[in-house]
Amino acid sequence: MDLTPYVDHLRHELAVAANAGGDEARALAERLTAPLESAARLTLLNALSAASDEITRELAPGSVDVRLRGLDPEFVVTAPPAPETSTDSGPVAPPVAPPAPLAVEGDEGATARINFRLPAPLKSRVEEAAGQEGLSVNAWLVRAVSTALEPGGGAGRPTARAPRHGQGYQGWVR
Structure with missing residues (x-):
């Protein structure tokens, strides 16, 4: 333009x-x-x-x-991305709708810019995941953060770190 x-x-x-x-x-x-x-x-x-x-x-x-x-x-x-159609006669799962953007009270529609530093291997994985979903890296990260912050969005993930016991760690692993 x-x-x-x-x-x-x-x-x-x-x-x-x-x-x-x-x-x-x-x-x-x-x-x-x-x-x-x-x-x-x-x-x-x-x-x-x-x-x-x-x-x-x-x-x-x-x-x-x-x-x-x-x-x-x-x-x-x-x-x-266009919804996928199946060639077999089995049922087709409906596409999963992305979470709605989170609204902050009194600040509807405002955006903020942040600097976000990632290790190079993680950045490559984010770019690959965004590309597979047909999203820009920014849109993918916004969706990932929105999903993680929604109630129940981080299912199975603790909201706080598990306490340390001695020399080992206790908690969840993916």
């Missing part, structure tokens, strides 16, 4: 507004347009990123990602 027409439109609107203020305002607007271009592009990218997050929440388990190519954003749409 080319952001240049939108930035040019903003520059034009600033010039029109400056014309009403006379020669000094026009000169000031001309000096401000170059530094404001990068701020306008960044603001548009933030708006597009927020929009893709909203769309991804509605499209789950599909997703929409915004990637930057040079100065222009590019949308990458990952469609939800």
Whole structure:
């Protein structure tokens, strides 16, 4: 998506507004347009990123990602996987619906960005699992975290670590 027409439109609107203020305002607007271009592009990218997050929440388990190519954003749409059909006459299990995104009281629809560091082998496994399900890594991680935090979502998993006894550990193993 080319952001240049939108930035040019903003520059034009600033010039029109400056014309009403006379020669000094026009000169000031001309000096401000170059530094404001990068701020306008960044603001548009933030708006597009927020929009893709909203769309991804509605499209789950599909997703929409915004990637930057040079100065222009590019949308990458990952469609939800199509339900599998069976060729034999046996019953077909209905697809499992993904958990609904968790809503925090008073903060509906807001998203937060975090840095998440994984060991390289685990990152590879996450990427592979996301690819097998036709999801972006971000959408897969959001779904995994949502599932783990839902009541009963982490079935069989303890909510706290098992206590240590001597030199050994006691608890569950997968």
